[in-house]
Amino acid sequence: MSEDGELVFRRPAALSDVVTHYCPGCMHGIVHRLIAEVIDELGIRERTVGIAPVGCSVLAYHYFECDFAEAAHGRAPAMATGIKRTHPELVVFTYQGDGDLASIGTNELIHAAARGENITVVFINNAVYGMTGGQMAPTTLPGMVTTSSPYGRDVKRQGYPVRVCELVSQLDGTAYIVRRSAYKPAEIRKLRQALKIAFQVQMAELGFSLVEVVSNCPTNWGMTPKESLRFVEERMIAYYPLGDYRVRDEVKTLK
Amino acid sequence: MHEEVIISGFGGQGALFAGQLLAYTGMDEGWHVTWIPSYGPEMRGGTAHCVVIISDDDIGSPVIRNPTICIVMNPPSMEKYEPLVKPGGLLVVNSTLVRTRSERGDIEVVYVPANDLAAELGNVRMANVVLLGAMLGRREILPIEGIKRTLERHLPAERRRFIEPNKRALDRGVEYVRKQIGVGEPARLEEQVG
Amino acid sequence: MVGTRLSGWKGYRTMKILMKGNEAIAEAAIRAGCEAYFGYPITPQTEVLEYMARRMTELGRAFVQAESEVGAINMVYGAACTGARAMTTTSSPGYSLMQEGISYMAMSFVPCVIVNIMRGGPGLGNIQPSQGDYFQMTKGGGHGDYHLLSLAPSTVQETVDLIIEAFDLADKYRQPVTVIADGLIGQIMEPVEFPDLKEPQRPERPWALTGAKGRKKNVITSLFLDAHELERENLKLQAIIAQIKANEVRYAEYWLDGAEIVVIAYGTAGRIAQTAVKRAREQGIAVGLFRPISVFPFPYDRLREIAETAQQLLVVEMSAGQMLEDVRLATCNRVPISFYGRMGGVVPLPEEILDKIKGLAGTGS
Numbered sequence: 001m002s003e004d005g006e007l008v009f010r011r012p013a014a015l016s017d018v019v020t021h022y023c024p025g026c027m028h029g030i031v032h033r034l035i036a037e038v039i040d041e042l043g044i045r046e047r048t049v050g051i052a053p054v055g056c057s058v059l060a061y062h063y064f065e066c067d068f069a070e071a072a073h074g075r076a077p078a079m080a081t082g083i084k085r086t087h088p089e090l091v092v093f094t095y096q097g098d099g100d101l102a103s104i105g106t107n108e109l110i111h112a113a114a115r116g117e118n119i120t121v122v123f124i125n126n127a128v129y130g131m132t133g134g135q136m137a138p139t140t141l142p143g144m145v146t147t148s149s150p151y152g153r154d155v156k157r158q159g160y161p162v163r164v165c166e167l168v169s170q171l172d173g174t175a176y177i178v179r180r181s182a183y184k185p186a187e188i189r190k191l192r193q194a195l196k197i198a199f200q201v202q203m204a205e206l207g208f209s210l211v212e213v214v215s216n217c218p219t220n221w222g223m224t225p226k227e228s229l230r231f232v233e234e235r236m237i238a239y240y241p242l243g244d245y246r247v248r249d250e251v252k253t254l255k
Numbered sequence: 256m257h258e259e260v261i262i263s264g265f266g267g268q269g270a271l272f273a274g275q276l277l278a279y280t281g282m283d284e285g286w287h288v289t290w291i292p293s294y295g296p297e298m299r300g301g302t303a304h305c306v307v308i309i310s311d312d313d314i315g316s317p318v319i320r321n322p323t324i325c326i327v328m329n330p331p332s333m334e335k336y337e338p339l340v341k342p343g344g345l346l347v348v349n350s351t352l353v354r355t356r357s358e359r360g361d362i363e364v365v366y367v368p369a370n371d372l373a374a375e376l377g378n379v380r381m382a383n384v385v386l387l388g389a390m391l392g393r394r395e396i397l398p399i400e401g402i403k404r405t406l407e408r409h410l411p412a413e414r415r416r417f418i419e420p421n422k423r424a425l426d427r428g429v430e431y432v433r434k435q436i437g438v439g440e441p442a443r444l445e446e447q448v449g
Numbered sequence: 450m451v452g453t454r455l456s457g458w459k460g461y462r463t464m465k466i467l468m469k470g471n472e473a474i475a476e477a478a479i480r481a482g483c484e485a486y487f488g489y490p491i492t493p494q495t496e497v498l499e500y501m502a503r504r505m506t507e508l509g510r511a512f513v514q515a516e517s518e519v520g521a522i523n524m525v526y527g528a529a530c531t532g533a534r535a536m537t538t539t540s541s542p543g544y545s546l547m548q549e550g551i552s553y554m555a556m557s558f559v560p561c562v563i564v565n566i567m568r569g570g571p572g573l574g575n576i577q578p579s580q581g582d583y584f585q586m587t588k589g590g591g592h593g594d595y596h597l598l599s600l601a602p603s604t605v606q607e608t609v610d611l612i613i614e615a616f617d618l619a620d621k622y623r624q625p626v627t628v629i630a631d632g633l634i635g636q637i638m639e640p641v642e643f644p645d646l647k648e649p650q651r652p653e654r655p656w657a658l659t660g661a662k663g664r665k666k667n668v669i670t671s672l673f674l675d676a677h678e679l680e681r682e683n684l685k686l687q688a689i690i691a692q693i694k695a696n697e698v699r700y701a702e703y704w705l706d707g708a709e710i711v712v713i714a715y716g717t718a719g720r721i722a723q724t725a726v727k728r729a730r731e732q733g734i735a736v737g738l739f740r741p742i743s744v745f746p747f748p749y750d751r752l753r754e755i756a757e758t759a760q761q762l763l764v765v766e767m768s769a770g771q772m773l774e775d776v777r778l779a780t781c782n783r784v785p786i787s788f789y790g791r792m793g794g795v796v797p798l799p800e801e802i803l804d805k806i807k808g809l810a811g812t813g814s
Binding site (some may be wrong): 043046047048049051052058061065066067068069070071073075078079080081082083084085087090106108110111115154168254 | 484485487511513516517519520521523524525526527528529530531533537539549552553557657658660661662663666667668669670671672
């Protein structure tokens with residue numbers, strides 16, 4: 001309570017009043033909350049449909065108070081296309097991890113973006129398959145040790161990481177492609193703003209929007225939460241620079 | 256009434272279209288009809304054929320082995336279908352392109368220089384309709400006027416300018432086999448009904 | 450001319466049109482109120498996609514040429530989650546790719562219509578007509594315990610009628626419903642009649658994802674981490690399948706009175722066999738035809754009855770003998786069963802089947 005008794009902090013209406021299953025220190029909780037805040041702020045909870053991926057956030061539909069579907073692994077953008085094309089008045093977002101979006105679901109992502117589908121993709125990049133126990137992901141950094149790259153990712157044998165924003169922003173159908181993080185409060189504020197713009201882009205029918213969140217995985221990285229945030233800041237962001245990769249001119253005029 | 260017709264030629268010779276004219280007319284005349292094309296790579300210049308069945312009864316099998324009537328528009332089609340025509344059936348041969356003759360004595364064979372006749376009418380691509388006319392000139396399984404009505408009713412708007420030329424091509428085929436008037440060569444109508 | 454003219458067409462509704470099977474499938478779906486179509490080009494079904502591209506757009510309904518059959522089925526899944534009548538069509542290799550999405554839809558109780566215009570396989574095979582996907586269509590196809598209601602037409606008119614019915618059945622059972630046809634039915638032109646154009650209707654679908662306005666949120670998922678919970682959901686699904694088995698058995702019978710030999714064939718093979726059986730009858734052979742129209746549920750009970758009076762059965766398929774297994778199950782091998790199958794896109798001719806019938810009747814050469 002502030003001095004005059006005004007309520008300054010509460011659970012967003014779009015966020016369910018349940019305990020999540022996420023590990024301590026994981027950024028999913030922060031991103032969920034930010035999405036819920038933005039849904040509340042834009043007043044769209046009753047016309048939003050979310051699509052959960054396969055991965056750690058497979059149960060995301062338990063955590064939002066809006067309609068939700070659970071997609072097959074990687075297929076969320078195709079499913080979102082089906083929903084949005086039949087109900088353009090709905091606000092449709094997918095919530096996907098790096099294995100889901102940048103490996104098994106690359107085709108669905110790329111083509112939804114190329115078609116300029118009016119959907120919003122929230123992409124959580126923590127460089128590892130979390131739910132299955134820490135295997136190499138398409139975004140695992142060179143040299144990074146995972147259970148399926150036990151000697152560190154050798155780019156000669158295991159290839160290079162996929163930089164999603166750089167890739168997708170080449171497509172003419174995209175309107176708003178940005179990379180943010182949540183490792184410190186200033187970045188969290190920027191992320192919140194980006195999520196809001198992404199939804200606004202969809203509501204203004206400007207095209208495909210994607211917000212990548214450079215994220216962490218203390219459990220599978222074998223770090224404390226604090227160490228994992230330092231790894232995000234020093235190593236992850238070095239490979240995945242934060243910034244705006246495509247912002248169509250019309251987006252800049254959005255209020 | 257039960258006729259099983261095969262029309263066969265190179266892709267682009269209009270075998271499928273000639274078959275559709277039969278099928279539409281058969282339907283408009285109140286018969287049961289089926290039309291099956293060969294499909295796939297044939298459309299890109301190989302051989303193309305269609306099977307048309309016109310019947311007074313429900314059509315079970317739309318595929319046949321022995322046609323009662325067959326139009327062959329090129330040599331490979333002649334080779335393939337000439338032996339298969341049902342005894343007592345009719346074989347119409349595009350003699351501009353097919354230089355061989357049928358040895359069979361149990362079918363009726365007519366040789367029609369369809370490319371030449373069509374070229375004389377101004378468009379060699381109408382050889383298919385000339386052959387259709389020749390076929391109906393020998394066996395009027397559907398009224399020739401019915402085929403003309405089909406051209407008027409079913410040709411899409413962008414192809415309506417072909418209606419009158421096609422009617423003339425149809426008539427030319429009928430006339431050729433009925434009056435045995437050749438173009439640039441003597442008539443080669445041979446009847447060999449066994 | 451000889452012969453009798455048709456006095457009137459069965460079920461004459463508007464006006465008969467000569468139409469290719471694939472185009473008739475598209476138009477039938479439109480008339481049934483299909484609001485959303487997603488597909489990918491594959492021979493021999495591509496005309497459905499092309500027709501839908503034109504007509505759905507004209508009507509202001511949803512159409513997307515998907516990036517793959519995987520994309521297409523998941524777009525159908527999404528559209529169907531909102532309660533829209535949604536459809537995709539494909540051919541064998543594409544149907545294989547769709548299995549994942551179909552399994553998800555079955556377990557999350559989402560209706561849709563899927564058409565498989567079968568072609569020769571396995572592998573890339575060819576583009577000629579085949580019935581090699583019977584197992585995949587009737588025994589599940591994807592992972593997990595499910596069967597989809599699967600209807601097998603043999604003419605273009607029957608295809609139209611079954612497509613329209615398939616949408617109603619999908620809604621009734623909240624399950625994907627499949628129509629199983631082949632390249633011949635896709636490519637053949639026959640006269641057809643259609644019912645009047647239906648405006649898309651959205652019956653009450655309280656489960657649909659339409660925005661949680663004035664109600665609790667809806668969730669559509671096939672994920673049930675608790676084993677007992679997943680078993681309960683499976684039991685719900687099995688109860689639906691039991692209903693389908695009880696209510697939706699369909700078949701056609703021809704000349705079964707006094708038939709000592711009964712030919713069993715579905716779809717294209719069924720109509721070809723019809724000609725062979727008719728000719729055999731004309732030659733005095735006591736033969737009839739049994740044509741399953743629902744291949745799931747398979748008409749086990751009726752076939753069991755037939756096996757009690759028939760002396761032999763002849764199964765004809767454009768496959769190595771897939772429906773044959775269901776015939777064996779139905780009749781418990783009480784009567785001798787012969788099989789005639791063609792593969793690789795070879796379509797059997799009536800003469801081949803007739804020879805086989807004559808052989809069984811002891812009148813063959």
